[in-house]
Amino acid sequence: MPIYIDQMGRSVAIAERPQRIISLVPSQTEWLADLGLEQEVIALTKFCIHPNSWWRKKERIGGTKTLDIDKIRALQPDLIIANKEENTQAEIELLAQEFPVWISDIERLPQALQMMRALGQITAKAGRAESLLLPFEQALAAYQAPSAKLSVAYFIWREPWMLAARQTFIDEMLNWAGFKNALGHLDRYPSLSLKELEKEKIDLIFLSSEPYPFKEKHIAELKEIWPNIPILLVDGEIFSWYGSRLFKAPAYCQALWTKILGLGNLGG
Incomplete structure (x- = not known):
């Protein structure tokens, strides 16, 4: 055998x-x-x-x-x-x-x-x-991320609020896609209050479709705290599934960047 x-x-x-x-x-x-x-x-x-x-x-x-x-x-x-x-x-x-x-x-x-x-x-x-x-x-190999290294807070859960930090596959995918993980100085999946998060440098907020199924209503909730930061719903399978879903990552992330850069006035 x-x-x-x-x-x-x-x-x-x-x-x-x-x-x-x-x-x-x-x-x-x-x-x-x-x-x-x-x-x-x-x-x-x-x-x-x-x-x-x-x-x-x-x-x-x-x-x-x-x-x-x-x-x-x-x-x-x-x-x-x-x-x-x-x-x-x-x-x-x-x-x-x-x-x-x-x-x-x-x-x-x-x-x-x-x-x-x-x-x-x-x-x-x-x-x-x-x-x-x-x-x-x-x-x-052909994928090219924009030079703008925007800092992203990637939410995976609500009540309590949890985010992806370093030593995770999500962190790997964010970096590969051309983003900077705003919580890259923390480990794994920290649970933080929104007040604690206000201390971090954040250019973008991603709300993942899984494991918590974030929806448009959660964007409105977070907009009360970060009215000037773009908040987007993203496909959690693209960033966290390490099998066949990865095949969709290059095209998905290219389209995501196109959408983000179309918002203008970012990273300042």
Whole structure:
């Protein structure tokens, strides 16, 4: 049985062509679908919404952090795909005692690319993975961000207010797209009051579509505090999903910059 090293540095023995795969990570579930693993992926989480056809018809085994361990056991997977941040350590360690569990750990774009190639190799879809990744890598290389390095406060939650800071994939994507993370001096996902945030240098505010579903009404709420700062709703999957959603990032961020620069009088 081949031995693979996952992104946690663990050695995992996995069947040569796994036939009963469970994905515990939404962004990686979509990548498995793009690899053409319709028959092999037998179950996923309730948050694995892409592709919609899988979400509707495949077995669901709870949430990413609230797994139905007994249901997973009953399915007898020969491969479980997990993630350090998305899943809880206790549940993954429990599953790893009984099944092969390959864990990703992604804070940087190169790690996302490495994960996609690794899953292609593990599932005997390496050729398919390369055919999808090569044009994407060309698009990444061709992307050119404007020279204006605007400082962005990226909100992910409300009550309490939470934002993305350094050591997160969102921070990586903001920097790649040409923005500066206003909270890049803090760690992970700090919870801050709006009063505390007023002390930060902010040129733009992004309200993410997930995990909290920010809407137009929340823009109005924050405009009371920052009347002169542009506040935009952004696609959270583009900035935080490290699978196939990334393919949309170059075009999306180019369009986002066009919209922002059209607002004028920024960064002053």
